[in-house]
Amino acid sequence: MLSWSILELLRENPELLKEHVKRRLMDPVLIDEAKKIDDEWRKALTGLNKMRSQHNKLSRSLKEARDPSERQKLIRQARELAARIKSEEEKLYAIEGKREELLLALPNLVEDDVPIGDEEASIPIRFWGKPKVWKDHIDLFLEQTEKYGFSVEYDMLEDKPVGHADMLEHVLKLGDTLKAGEVAGSRFFYLFQDIIWLETALLAYAIDKMTGKGYALVMPPYMLRGNIVKRVIDLETFKDAIYKIENEDLYLIATAEHPLAALYAGEEIYDDELPLKLVGISPCFRKEAGAGNRDLKGIFRVHQFHKVEQFVYSLPEESRRIHEELIKNAEEIFQGLELPYRVIKIASGDLGACAIKKYDLETWMPAQGKFREMVSASNCTDWQAYRLKMRLIRRKGMKRSYVHTLNSTAIASTRAITAILENYQNKDGTITIPRVLKKYLEVYDTAPKDYIHPTRKIVSPKAKKKKTC
RNA sequence: GCCGCGGUCGCCUAGCCUGGCAUGGCGCCGGCCUGCUAAGCCGGUGGGGGUCUCCCGCGCGGGUUCAAAUCCCGCCCGCGGCGCCA
Structure with a gap:
C-alpha cells in the first residue's frame, strides 16, 4: 500500500x-x-x-x-x-x-526543531557579513541581533541612507511606479535601462551558480490548470497570490516552484533517479491580496518579478540534508553578492501548510534598519507528492511510497535589486555593481560595468515632469 | 478554429468492428540453477478497503445495458493536414 x-x-x-x-x-x-x-x-x-x-x-x-x-x-x-x-x-x-x-x-506535519508560535517566534540561526548600520538604527539593529544572543560586527553610517524606492525613482530615475500605477495598478512598475541590465546579470549569476552545482535548468509553463495549482499549494496561498485567466481553467504561476512540482505529477520515480535537482527560471505573478498596505512604495512587494528557483525531488531519508543544502546554496549566492544577511528558522505558525520546516534568508536593508526576506527555503516532504500522486519506487523490493519535494529561492529579481540599491549606494548617487556580476555584464556593449549612474536619458514621464518644474 | 487519426498497467502492445474475468513483450523485483559472467526456468510487478479465492481500474466525465476497454454523447491531451497569427 x-x-x-x-x-x-x-x-x-x-x-x-x-x-x-x-x-x-x-x-x-x-x-x-x-x-x-x-x-x-x-x-x-x-x-x-x-x-x-x-x-x-x-x-x-x-x-x-x-x-x-x-x-x-x-x-x-x-x-x-x-x-x-x-x-x-x-x-x-x-x-x-x-x-x-x-x-x-490538512497541513503538513511540523518538524520537531521548529520554534512554536506565530511570526514573532521565528528565530535567527546565523548571521553573515558586516551590515552598514545608520547611527539612529543602532538600537533597532541590536534588537535584531543581540536580543537573540548574536554579536554581529557592523559598520556605522553617519548619513541616513536613501531608501530603495527613492533611490530607484528619484535619484537614479530608473524606475516609475507612478505611471505603472496609472496604467496597471499599484504594485506594478516600469524599470529602465541599467536596472534591467542589473536584473539580467542577477538572473544569469544565479543560473550560472546553480547549473554549476549540477542543477538542471528548466523553463516551465507560466500558467497551470486549476487542478494542479490547488495540489501544489494550500488554499491560503491560492486566495492571496494566484491570478486566474478569465474564462479559462488557467492560473498564472506565483513561482516556478509550482510548475516544477507539477513536472512529475502522476509519475513514478525510481529511487536510483533521486535526488533530481532542478533550477527553474520564470516570471512570478502574485496578487499580494493579504499584504494590505505593507511595502507599497518601490519594487519590494510587487505583482510580477522574475525568479530563479531551486527545486529538488528527493528520497524521504535525504530531504532533511537537502533542505540544508538549498539554504546553503542561497547563502552562497548572497555571499557572492556581498550582501550581509541572517538566516531565520520560521516559527510553526508562519510555516505555510506545505512545509514541515522553512528557512528564510533576510538581507540587511540599511535605509529601513531591518533584515528583509530575500529567500525562502521549504521542505515539503511528501505533502505535495501525495497531492500530485508522485510515487517513489524503491528497486529493492519494489516498495512504493511518495517522493519528497523541496524548494528554495536562488534569486528573486526585484527583491535582490532593492537590497543592492540600499547596500551599494554611494554619496554621489551612484550604485556600485557587485563584483560578482561584472562578468555577466561584460558581454554587453551598452551594459554598465562598475557603477549605475543616475540616468541622463530620462524615459519616465513622471521623472521628466519633476525635472522641468 | 476546422477536418482526420489516435490515447490500454513503468514503457511498448493485443483486444474495440461482433459487449461477458485486460493479451503478449521489454524493463524491474524475488527465487531456482550455474565456478564467475551471460543465458535459462518459476513466481511477482495499477489503485483501494475491514487483506480477500473482495472491489475498482483501459485519457477524463456522462449515457445505454443484467453486464462497457468494446456501443453512444461531451470534454481533455497528442499526431497529421488546412486556416489564422507571429
Whole structure:
C-alpha cells in the first residue's frame, strides 16, 4: 500500500497528528473531522463492495443461463441490485468528495526543531557579513541581533541612507511606479535601462551558480490548470497570490516552484533517479491580496518579478540534508553578492501548510534598519507528492511510497535589486555593481560595468515632469 | 478554429468492428540453477478497503445495458493536414 505520512498518522495515531496541528496554532478539530469522514468512507466502501461483488456474481451467472424464465428472474434481480448500488454509489461519492476536501485541507506535519508560535517566534540561526548600520538604527539593529544572543560586527553610517524606492525613482530615475500605477495598478512598475541590465546579470549569476552545482535548468509553463495549482499549494496561498485567466481553467504561476512540482505529477520515480535537482527560471505573478498596505512604495512587494528557483525531488531519508543544502546554496549566492544577511528558522505558525520546516534568508536593508526576506527555503516532504500522486519506487523490493519535494529561492529579481540599491549606494548617487556580476555584464556593449549612474536619458514621464518644474 | 487519426498497467502492445474475468513483450523485483559472467526456468510487478479465492481500474466525465476497454454523447491531451497569427 502507498503510504502518505499524514494519512498514516490520521489512522494510527490521530492524537499525535493533532499535536502537529496545534503547533501551527490551528484548530485540531480538523483532525477529528478528517478522521470521522475517513472512517465513514471506509465503511461505505466496504458495504458497497459487497453489493458489487453480489452483482458481479449475478452478472456472471447470466452469461451461462440458457432457460428464458431463469434469465428473466436473474435479470430482474440484477436490475434491482444495480439500482441499490447506484444509490449507494452516490452516497459514497458524496462522502468521497468531502473526504478529499478535508484531506487536502490538512497541513503538513511540523518538524520537531521548529520554534512554536506565530511570526514573532521565528528565530535567527546565523548571521553573515558586516551590515552598514545608520547611527539612529543602532538600537533597532541590536534588537535584531543581540536580543537573540548574536554579536554581529557592523559598520556605522553617519548619513541616513536613501531608501530603495527613492533611490530607484528619484535619484537614479530608473524606475516609475507612478505611471505603472496609472496604467496597471499599484504594485506594478516600469524599470529602465541599467536596472534591467542589473536584473539580467542577477538572473544569469544565479543560473550560472546553480547549473554549476549540477542543477538542471528548466523553463516551465507560466500558467497551470486549476487542478494542479490547488495540489501544489494550500488554499491560503491560492486566495492571496494566484491570478486566474478569465474564462479559462488557467492560473498564472506565483513561482516556478509550482510548475516544477507539477513536472512529475502522476509519475513514478525510481529511487536510483533521486535526488533530481532542478533550477527553474520564470516570471512570478502574485496578487499580494493579504499584504494590505505593507511595502507599497518601490519594487519590494510587487505583482510580477522574475525568479530563479531551486527545486529538488528527493528520497524521504535525504530531504532533511537537502533542505540544508538549498539554504546553503542561497547563502552562497548572497555571499557572492556581498550582501550581509541572517538566516531565520520560521516559527510553526508562519510555516505555510506545505512545509514541515522553512528557512528564510533576510538581507540587511540599511535605509529601513531591518533584515528583509530575500529567500525562502521549504521542505515539503511528501505533502505535495501525495497531492500530485508522485510515487517513489524503491528497486529493492519494489516498495512504493511518495517522493519528497523541496524548494528554495536562488534569486528573486526585484527583491535582490532593492537590497543592492540600499547596500551599494554611494554619496554621489551612484550604485556600485557587485563584483560578482561584472562578468555577466561584460558581454554587453551598452551594459554598465562598475557603477549605475543616475540616468541622463530620462524615459519616465513622471521623472521628466519633476525635472522641468 | 476546422477536418482526420489516435490515447490500454513503468514503457511498448493485443483486444474495440461482433459487449461477458485486460493479451503478449521489454524493463524491474524475488527465487531456482550455474565456478564467475551471460543465458535459462518459476513466481511477482495499477489503485483501494475491514487483506480477500473482495472491489475498482483501459485519457477524463456522462449515457445505454443484467453486464462497457468494446456501443453512444461531451470534454481533455497528442499526431497529421488546412486556416489564422507571429
